[in-house]
Amino acid sequence: MNLMNVRSAMLAMLALVLLGLMPGSAAAAAPGPRITVAMLPPGTTVAEIERAVPGIAPGVMSAGLGRVPAGQTYLDIGQGNRIFSSLYQESLPPLYVTGARVPPDLWARVLARADDAPADIEPGLLAGTLEDAGVRIAARPLAGSPALIAADRDGAIERTGSCVPGGCPGVTVMSAEVGELPGLADAIRPGSGDMLIAIERPPPERDLLAVGIAGDGFDGRAITSGSTRMDGYVLATDLLPTILGAYGVPVPDAVDGQAIEPTAEPADIAAIGSLEERLGEIQSRRWEVLAVNLLIWVGAGLALVLWRRGLAPLLLATLAAAMALVPAILLAAAALMPSQLVERLMVGAGAPVLALLLISLLRRRLGRLAAYGAFAISAALSIGLTGIDVIAGSPLTALSLLGPNPGLGVRFFGIGNELEAALAAMLLLGVGSAVTATRPRDPARAVTIAAVAATVAGVLVFAPGRFGADVGAAITFPAGAAVTVVVALRLGIRRAALVILAPLVALALLIVFDLLVPGESHLTRSVLSAGGLGDLGDVFDRRITLAARSFPRYLHSPFFVAALLAIAAALVFRRHVVAWFDRRPAALAGAAGAAAATVVGTLANDSAALLLMVGTGYLAAYCGLAWGARPASSGDNG
Incomplete structure (x- = not known):
C-alpha cells in the first residue's frame, strides 16, 4: 500500500514537471x-x-x-x-x-x-x-x-x-x-x-x-x-x-x-x-535679439535722417536687406549657440553691416538698382540656407530664434510660423528684386518664370513632412506666386482664378507626396490621419479658435499696432505706393505677391496675427526700399 502511494506521488510529480515544460504553461x-x-x-x-x-x-x-x-x-x-x-x-x-x-x-x-x-x-x-x-x-x-x-x-x-x-x-x-x-x-x-x-x-x-x-x-x-x-x-x-x-x-x-x-x-x-539651455532661451531671446534690434535700427535711422536727410534712401535699402539677412544670421547663431549678447551683436550689428557692404559692392555696377540686388542676394541666402538645413533634418532651423521653437512643445522640426511668414514674403520680394536688378528685356515674362520656378522649389522643400513640414507653405507660396503672375502679365478676371487654383493644386500635390513619402508633418498627423469628419472638424475648429485668439494676444505689441497702421496707410495712399515702383514692373509684381501671401497666410494659419505682423514688416521695409530706389530718370528702367 505504501509502495503504491509512493508510486502515485512520483507519477504526480512527473506529470507536474512535464506540464511545466509545456510551451503554453511556460x-x-x-x-x-x-x-x-x-x-x-x-x-x-x-x-x-x-x-x-x-x-x-x-x-x-x-x-x-x-x-x-x-x-x-x-x-x-x-x-x-x-x-x-x-x-x-x-x-x-x-x-x-x-x-x-x-x-x-x-x-x-x-x-x-x-x-x-x-x-x-x-x-x-x-x-x-x-x-x-x-x-x-x-x-x-x-x-x-x-x-x-x-x-x-x-x-x-x-x-x-x-x-x-x-x-x-x-x-x-x-x-x-x-x-x-x-x-x-x-x-x-x-x-x-x-x-x-x-x-x-x-x-x-x-x-x-x-x-x-x-x-x-x-x-x-x-x-x-x-x-x-x-x-x-x-x-x-x-x-x-x-x-x-x-x-x-x-x-x-x-x-x-x-x-x-x-x-x-x-x-x-x-x-x-546645451540643447536644454538653448530650447529654454528661444522664446525669451526673441524680444532682445529681434524686437529690440529692430527698434534700434529704426531709431538710429530716424536720427541719421534728421541729421542728414539725403541718407534716407540708403538707410531704407539697408534696413530691408538687413531684415532679409536675419534668418541666415540666426542659422549661424544656432550653430554657434553664443551668449545672448553675442547673438544680439550678430544680428544688430552684423546684419546692417553686411547689407551695407552688399549695397556698396553692387552700387558701381547697378547704380540705384543696387538696393534691389542687395535684397535679392540677402533673401536668396536666407531662403537657400534654410532650405538646405531642413532637407538635412532641421538641425539648425529647430534651434534658430526664427525657427519652430521646440521648447513650446508644438513643432520640433521644419519651419515654424515665423519663418513661414518671412520666407513667403522674401521669396516673392526676392524674385521681383532679382529680375529688377538684372534688367531683362521682358521683365514681366522673366518675373513670371522666376516666380513659378522659385515657388515650385519652395513648396517642394518647405511643405512636405520629410523636410520643412509646413503645410502653410503649400498654400501661401502658390497664392503669392499666382498674384505675382497676374500682376506681371496683367491677366483678366478669368485668368486671375489662378489665385484660387494655385494653392489648391499645390495642397493636393502635397497630400499625394506626404502619403507616398510620409514624414510626420502637421498635415499628415492632424488632417490625413483624422479618423473621420468629426476628427477633421476638430482640427479646423482648433485652428480657427487659435487664429481668432491670436489677435487679442498681440494687441499690446507695438509691432502689431505698427503693422495695422502700415496696412491702413498703404490702403489710403495706395496710388502713391504704387508710384514708387514706376518702371519697376517686376518689383511691383513681387510686392503684390508678397502682400497676397501674407493675407492668405493670415487667413489660413492658426497664428494669424503673427503672420500678418511678420509679413507686413517685410513688405513695409521693401516699400521703403522702393521709395529710395525709385527711378531718377526715364532711362532708369528695371
Missing part, C-alpha cells in the same frame, strides 16, 4: 516586463540622473504645450495627447488622489473638459488600455499626485501593495529620490524588457523636465522619438506608446505621441545640457 508562468516610472523631485537635472545610474539614456522632456500645471502633465501622459490649455472650455481643477481614486466629482469635470475639447482627448487611456490587455498598472501607496498617471477611464487607481519597488509586476508609478535610482536600476532583469523611466516631477523649474530611461537597448545612448526628431528630446505624450509597445499592445488612434527610442549615437550629456 508562457503563462513567465512574467512580463516590469516598468517603473519614478517621479523625481523638482529641480533634478539630467546630469544627476546620469550620475545615479551610469549608462542610463538621458534626455529632456516637454511637460506640456506652454506652461501647464503638474496635473495636466500627468493627464497628458495618461492620455497620450495634448492641446493648448486655451482650447479647453474650463481650467483644470486642482487634482488630488484619495485612497484608490480621484474624487468622482473632480474626475467628472476632467472627463467633461476632455469631451468639449476639439481633439481626441481620453483621460485614463494608458491604464484602461493596459487593463484591457491584461497588464497591471498600479501606483505606490505614497506616490502622491504622480499616481494620476495610473488612473483609468473611471478615475480609479490600483495600488501596488507590499511588493518591492522595481520588482512589482506590470507598470508601477512611484515618487522617488535620486538616491533610490541605483536600486531601481539593479532590479532590471537583462533581456526581460524591464525599464526604469526616471522623470523630474512637473512643473519644470527650468523649461523642460529631466528624464532618463534604463533598459534593454538604451545603455549608453540618449533618447529620442519620432515626435521631435531631436536627439535627447521627447514629449510627455511619448510615454504612453513607449509603455504599450513594451507589452506589444496596439497604440489607440487617439494617441498623438510616438514611442521613445535610443539614439544611434552614444549619449553626450554636455550636448543635452
Whole structure:
C-alpha cells in the first residue's frame, strides 16, 4: 500500500514537471516586463540622473504645450495627447488622489473638459488600455499626485501593495529620490524588457523636465522619438506608446505621441545640457535679439535722417536687406549657440553691416538698382540656407530664434510660423528684386518664370513632412506666386482664378507626396490621419479658435499696432505706393505677391496675427526700399 502511494506521488510529480515544460504553461508562468516610472523631485537635472545610474539614456522632456500645471502633465501622459490649455472650455481643477481614486466629482469635470475639447482627448487611456490587455498598472501607496498617471477611464487607481519597488509586476508609478535610482536600476532583469523611466516631477523649474530611461537597448545612448526628431528630446505624450509597445499592445488612434527610442549615437550629456539651455532661451531671446534690434535700427535711422536727410534712401535699402539677412544670421547663431549678447551683436550689428557692404559692392555696377540686388542676394541666402538645413533634418532651423521653437512643445522640426511668414514674403520680394536688378528685356515674362520656378522649389522643400513640414507653405507660396503672375502679365478676371487654383493644386500635390513619402508633418498627423469628419472638424475648429485668439494676444505689441497702421496707410495712399515702383514692373509684381501671401497666410494659419505682423514688416521695409530706389530718370528702367 505504501509502495503504491509512493508510486502515485512520483507519477504526480512527473506529470507536474512535464506540464511545466509545456510551451503554453511556460508562457503563462513567465512574467512580463516590469516598468517603473519614478517621479523625481523638482529641480533634478539630467546630469544627476546620469550620475545615479551610469549608462542610463538621458534626455529632456516637454511637460506640456506652454506652461501647464503638474496635473495636466500627468493627464497628458495618461492620455497620450495634448492641446493648448486655451482650447479647453474650463481650467483644470486642482487634482488630488484619495485612497484608490480621484474624487468622482473632480474626475467628472476632467472627463467633461476632455469631451468639449476639439481633439481626441481620453483621460485614463494608458491604464484602461493596459487593463484591457491584461497588464497591471498600479501606483505606490505614497506616490502622491504622480499616481494620476495610473488612473483609468473611471478615475480609479490600483495600488501596488507590499511588493518591492522595481520588482512589482506590470507598470508601477512611484515618487522617488535620486538616491533610490541605483536600486531601481539593479532590479532590471537583462533581456526581460524591464525599464526604469526616471522623470523630474512637473512643473519644470527650468523649461523642460529631466528624464532618463534604463533598459534593454538604451545603455549608453540618449533618447529620442519620432515626435521631435531631436536627439535627447521627447514629449510627455511619448510615454504612453513607449509603455504599450513594451507589452506589444496596439497604440489607440487617439494617441498623438510616438514611442521613445535610443539614439544611434552614444549619449553626450554636455550636448543635452546645451540643447536644454538653448530650447529654454528661444522664446525669451526673441524680444532682445529681434524686437529690440529692430527698434534700434529704426531709431538710429530716424536720427541719421534728421541729421542728414539725403541718407534716407540708403538707410531704407539697408534696413530691408538687413531684415532679409536675419534668418541666415540666426542659422549661424544656432550653430554657434553664443551668449545672448553675442547673438544680439550678430544680428544688430552684423546684419546692417553686411547689407551695407552688399549695397556698396553692387552700387558701381547697378547704380540705384543696387538696393534691389542687395535684397535679392540677402533673401536668396536666407531662403537657400534654410532650405538646405531642413532637407538635412532641421538641425539648425529647430534651434534658430526664427525657427519652430521646440521648447513650446508644438513643432520640433521644419519651419515654424515665423519663418513661414518671412520666407513667403522674401521669396516673392526676392524674385521681383532679382529680375529688377538684372534688367531683362521682358521683365514681366522673366518675373513670371522666376516666380513659378522659385515657388515650385519652395513648396517642394518647405511643405512636405520629410523636410520643412509646413503645410502653410503649400498654400501661401502658390497664392503669392499666382498674384505675382497676374500682376506681371496683367491677366483678366478669368485668368486671375489662378489665385484660387494655385494653392489648391499645390495642397493636393502635397497630400499625394506626404502619403507616398510620409514624414510626420502637421498635415499628415492632424488632417490625413483624422479618423473621420468629426476628427477633421476638430482640427479646423482648433485652428480657427487659435487664429481668432491670436489677435487679442498681440494687441499690446507695438509691432502689431505698427503693422495695422502700415496696412491702413498703404490702403489710403495706395496710388502713391504704387508710384514708387514706376518702371519697376517686376518689383511691383513681387510686392503684390508678397502682400497676397501674407493675407492668405493670415487667413489660413492658426497664428494669424503673427503672420500678418511678420509679413507686413517685410513688405513695409521693401516699400521703403522702393521709395529710395525709385527711378531718377526715364532711362532708369528695371
